[in-house]
Amino acid sequence: MPNCTIGNNCNIGQNVVISPEVVLGNNVKVQNNVSIYTGVICEDDVFLGPSMVFTNVINPRSAVNRRGQYAKTIVKKGVSIGANATIVCGNDLGEYCFIGAGTVVTKYVPPYALIVGNPGKQIGWISEYGHRLHFDKNGMAICEESGEKYLLENNQMVDLKGQYEGIKKEVLQNLNEVLDTGAFINGPLVKQFANDMESYLDAKIVIPCANGTDALQIAMMALGLKSGDEVIVPAFTYVATAEVIALLQLTPVMVDVDPDTFNLTADIVEKAITPKTKLIVPVHLYGQCAEMEGIMKLAEKHNIWVVEDNAQAIGADYSFSDGRKVKSGVIGHIGCTSFYPSKNLGAYGDGGAIFTNDEELGKKIQMIANHGQSARYYHDYIGCNSRLDSMQAAVLIPKLKRLDQYAKSRNQVADYYDNAFKGVKELQTPKRFENSTHVFHQYTLRVLNGKRDELKKYLDEKGIPNMIYYPVPLYDQKAFKSPVNDHLKLENTEILCQQVISLPIHTEMNEEQMEY
The missing domain is CATH 3.40.640.10 (Type I PLP-dependent aspartate aminotransferase-like (Major domain))
Known part of the structure; x- marks a missing residue:
């Protein structure tokens, strides 16, 4: 382990490979059969599960020497990585994120994210104590063990x-x-x-x-x-x-x-x-x-x-x-x-x-x-x-x-959503009017199975921003009640108020946010 830095109170198991110039912070726990290659920096309180591995190049070949292409990977404080997971080099892991067993991480992981699968996908959020977080409509969640409160910084429809x-x-x-x-x-x-x-x-x-x-x-x-x-x-x-x-x-x-x-x-x-x-x-x-x-x-x-x-x-x-x-x-x-x-x-x-x-x-x-x-x-x-x-x-x-570029970016998000929801018969994606371009101020779905509110609750629990524009017809608003409007019922308006839900769409959305 030449030129390595290993902090205080670290626990290193059997058959562990630690290559030169690796950095381990304080209280890092490394389980059996873990491979940590050059370029990895683990901050304090990191847990590395049995047989997990960090790669050090993107495309290794036995016949090609790529030591000069080693990529740095930073594992921030409090991260847990499950057994048999693989972290592809160059993809940093944010504070207290949790990587499930067998996951292959191929891109940056945000703090407190819960990642599973191959390739790894975010399925939720997790507290510093390792418990799933369930966010309310205001983006607030409480850890069931510690009582600590968590607020989603990006709990917004628009990233200003x-x-x-x-x-x-x-x-x-x-x-x-x-x-x-x-x-x-x-x-x-x-x-x-x-x-x-x-x-x-x-x-x-x-x-x-x-x-x-x-x-x-x-x-x-x-x-x-x-x-x-x-x-x-x-x-x-x-x-x-x-x-x-x-x-x-x-x-x-x-x-x-x-x-x-x-x-x-x-x-x-x-x-x-x-x-x-x-x-x-x-x-x-x-x-x-x-x-x-x-x-x-x-x-x-x-x-x-x-x-x-x-x-x-x-x-x-x-x-x-x-x-x-x-x-x-x-x-x-x-x-x-x-x-x-x-x-x-x-x-x-x-x-x-x-x-x-x-x-x-x-x-x-x-x-x-x-x-x-x-x-x-x-x-x-x-x-x-x-x-x-x-x-x-x-x-x-x-x-x-930049307004036209903003519209182009919003359309790219809308196209991504359209493809993602293709084939989901319960969802109707936005229809483009043939005589108008669409600048997607909102990306608004119709939920056709009567479960719009159930979907909203699910999205809230996952910390995914969403809004209902608009839940009540204007003629049913107290301010507009009159003898003229008392018995007014407009078929499409009534249906839409029960079906529509809007998802986040803005100019700064990346593929990871859209996918989640």
Whole structure:
């Protein structure tokens, strides 16, 4: 064992091979017939089970001398490796992970992971005392022996921290510019971001604002709608869309959605149009567009406004039958989006924007977003105070440059999931609408066997983040209870609220996370 380091209180069994330059920390237990080759570093409290082996090269050949290719393998504190396991060199093992008997480890193992099989796959998490951890919906688990609490650091649907690493330099540079100039409100970076968005969307006017809900409210205020005017909105969506309609004393007319795309279709909308209908609000749910060509034809025929809720589909392309491709958000008369941090284009706080190609509408929207001012201290409209601050623009500028790449990464995750679930008859994977690209704000499955909640419980116990978007139809929300909605039951909406479940999908996901 030349040039080896062996710590205090180590226990080494019979027929153990320890090659030169191996490092064993304190209290390492090495069982019989273990082989530890050059390049292995075991930290304190590691357990190496009988007949397990570390390799020292990836592709050994008797006739080829590969000593110069020895790869380092670090076994962190508290790791346990079962009998007859093989650790392929160069794959570090995280703190307190547990490698089952006979497992072949071919890639990095995260801390506290439980790995079994050939090749090794993660099947759960384990405590420092060696007990399986069962996480609740908040990502919390308690060791049954020690009572220690464990919190999943990555218990999230979106990895914003990982994404930040790729834009950190630009973000910090922009933030320093804001701090150095003191231009916190309506500064140069806000104007730059608006210009960048106009170019990206091919939109004449982009008005940044404080959040996505404000964007919807300001857009509707600009249309001159009156109390009692009807607004068609999907019943299967987030509350903000209908909430704004009600706040403006308009009448939300809640309609069903297509069960495969989760979005409005022209056929569904047409059945809900009455002489009182003044506005249609298609919500591009989960990352792809509603059937906008048909909806725009209906709007033109009946002289109805269209405001797109584009909070979940920024960057998606819509293809018209004449070959035109248009970005979501600039198909209708007005488009609205949110820059909530978890969105595909997310700030590090709240933010939103309004888009339009109608210059007259754009000027009115700009005024309403700034207290209705046409000039300082001259107010032409009742307005509000809704602005995107420069600190958020500092974050959004570099993110916008990468938005298409983010969508590509999300599609790669979605393709992986699609292949993984192929042949599972109880699961329906997301359907792509042929006229729209999909940017996969969410990857949403339908669980067809009535066991959605059972699946959710299983995922929670495994520490796998998941969400249900959305568990209750809008018409069943207490806030929207009225004589009109009391007996409303929409078939597809009712089914989807019982079936849908969304899995983690973000730009930084690696194959190991997807596989787990």
